[in-house]
Amino acid sequence: MELINLIAPVFAVILTGYAFSWTSLLSKETSDALVQFAVYVLIPAIMFYLIGQEEFANLLNYGFYISYGGTLLALFAVLFLGLKTVVGFQVGSATVAAFAGVASNTALVALPILHAIFGSKGALPAVLANLVVAILLLVMTTVLQSSAGHKANTKTPIYKILLNVLKNPIIAATLVGVVYSFTGIGFSDAVSDYLELLSQALAAVALFAIGFTTSVRTIVQTGPLILSLTVVKLIVAPGLVLLAAHLVGLDPLWTIAATISAAVPTAKNIFLLAKHYDQEPQLAAHIVSATSFLAVGTLIMWLFVLHHMYPTAFQLN
Numbered sequence: 001m002e003l004i005n006l007i008a009p010v011f012a013v014i015l016t017g018y019a020f021s022w023t024s025l026l027s028k029e030t031s032d033a034l035v036q037f038a039v040y041v042l043i044p045a046i047m048f049y050l051i052g053q054e055e056f057a058n059l060l061n062y063g064f065y066i067s068y069g070g071t072l073l074a075l076f077a078v079l080f081l082g083l084k085t086v087v088g089f090q091v092g093s094a095t096v097a098a099f100a101g102v103a104s105n106t107a108l109v110a111l112p113i114l115h116a117i118f119g120s121k122g123a124l125p126a127v128l129a130n131l132v133v134a135i136l137l138l139v140m141t142t143v144l145q146s147s148a149g150h151k152a153n154t155k156t157p158i159y160k161i162l163l164n165v166l167k168n169p170i171i172a173a174t175l176v177g178v179v180y181s182f183t184g185i186g187f188s189d190a191v192s193d194y195l196e197l198l199s200q201a202l203a204a205v206a207l208f209a210i211g212f213t214t215s216v217r218t219i220v221q222t223g224p225l226i227l228s229l230t231v232v233k234l235i236v237a238p239g240l241v242l243l244a245a246h247l248v249g250l251d252p253l254w255t256i257a258a259t260i261s262a263a264v265p266t267a268k269n270i271f272l273l274a275k276h277y278d279q280e281p282q283l284a285a286h287i288v289s290a291t292s293f294l295a296v297g298t299l300i301m302w303l304f305v306l307h308h309m310y311p312t313a314f315q316l317n
Contacts, residue, residue, distance in 0.1 A: 010116050013204060014296060017211025020050040026212070034209040035108070042202040043107050043169045043277050044173030046115070048211035051177030053187055055074040057176065061254060064125060067244035068258040071134040072102045073238055079229075089227070092279035095143045097225070098187030100270050101232040103137060105131040107170050109264040112259055113299070115199065117314070122185070123199075127174065134171045137269055144277040206254070226283065235300040240265035240307075250309035263302045265291035 020026050051059065079098035083089045089097060104110060106129045115123035166172060178306070241262040245255040266288045274284035307314050 005130070010113055010203070010207060011296065011300065012023065013207040014211035016214075017208035019211075020208075021212045022191045029243075031209055031212045034212075038108060038202065038206045041112065041206040042198055042205060044169045045195055046111070046123065046199040046202055047170060048128050048173045048180070048188070049129070049192075050120055050233060051169045051174060052190070054124065054181050055184070056178075056182045058124075058281065061128070063127065063248040063250045063256050064258055065132065066105065067248050067250055067255075068129055068241055068261065069135070070218050071241045071244045071288040072132070075232075075240060076102045076288070078113055079232065080114075092144055092277060093283075096131065096274045096280045096284055097229060099136065099140045100266050100284050101138075101229040101239065102237055103128070103267045103270055104233075104261055104264045106133050106207050106261050106264065108268075109111050109295070110261040111209060112203040113264070114260060115159075116203040116207075118253065118257075121133050121197075122253060122257055125254050126261055129258065129261035130170065133267060134168070134174070137267070139268075140157075141243055141273060144273060144279060149190045154253060169179075177231065198308050213292070226290055229287050230294060233266055233287070233291050234263060234295055238302055250315040255312055256310060258303060259306060260299070263295070263299055265295045 021031075040080075076098050079101050080094050083094040083097050084091070087094075106126055110129060111123055111126040114126045166175070238259045242255065242259045245258050250258065268288055271281060271284040271288050275281040
């Protein structure tokens with residue numbers, strides 16, 4: 001009952017957004033505006049705030065990076081080799097499909113969920129998980145660039161790729177927060193109140209937008225490969241991360257955050273990169289949509305599992 005009271009408001013907001021998507025009260029442009037507001041204002045603010053107020057040493061949680069980043073990187077390698085050798089995908093196609101099975105939408109889904117349930121203590125690991133995903137996406141971009149190098153219109157210098165990644169407001173805010181944390185200056189009460197006020201708006205805006213853009217119709221279009229990668233993303237990946245976190249002795253709250261960060265839907269950036277490099281964009285789009293819809297159920301499952309394993313951690317907020 002305690003867990004239901006914690007997670008019910010979170011998924012109620014998602015369902016509210018989904019309900020509104022069936023009406024004509026809000027246009028698609030409204031949803032796009034909410035996402036842009038979250039990506040360009042709310043998420044950068046909370047990332048800078050959560051990282052900047054922490055002592056720099058607290059950001060160096062090697063167990064978290066090993067259990068989350070290391071596990072996902074290893075799983076990507078297995079998926080890549082399997083798709084290339086068994087399915088017969090080319091390098092670019094295998095890269096897109098494999099990353100769709102591991103890269104999470106940590107900024108727009110994991111962060112608001114963990115922040116809503118655990119507060120700032122639970123949100124910090126999601127912020128660092130987003131940095132891990134950003135690094136993975138940079139690797140993906142580099143591989144796609146190399147595999148598409150024979151096309152004149154896709155040739156882009158590596159430094160420009162890196163620059164484009166750094167221009168992302170979420171990544172930029174994360175890196176600036178790390179630098180600010182290193183200075184040890186901290187925030188005044190007025191600045192803290194301002195950033196805290198912005199962070200309180202994130203959950204409602206982001207979760208409503210998630211529900212509004214979720215499509216049931218996409219599930220009908222899924223094939224065996226899409227369903228397989230969806231199962232890997234929502235069940236296998238978080239299960240392996242949870243196992244790795246347990247083996248390295250990660251703190252319960254960080255274990256929960258790492259597992260949830262791995263269990264959220266596929267990052268939409270995967271589709272954008274696949275479309276840009278013309279490498280299985282339709283496959284990427286279907287995986288993003290399928291994981292976005294089915295994650296509502298699997299996330300609840302994982303939260304119940306984690307609550308059973310670490311009941312006291314859910315009393316921190």
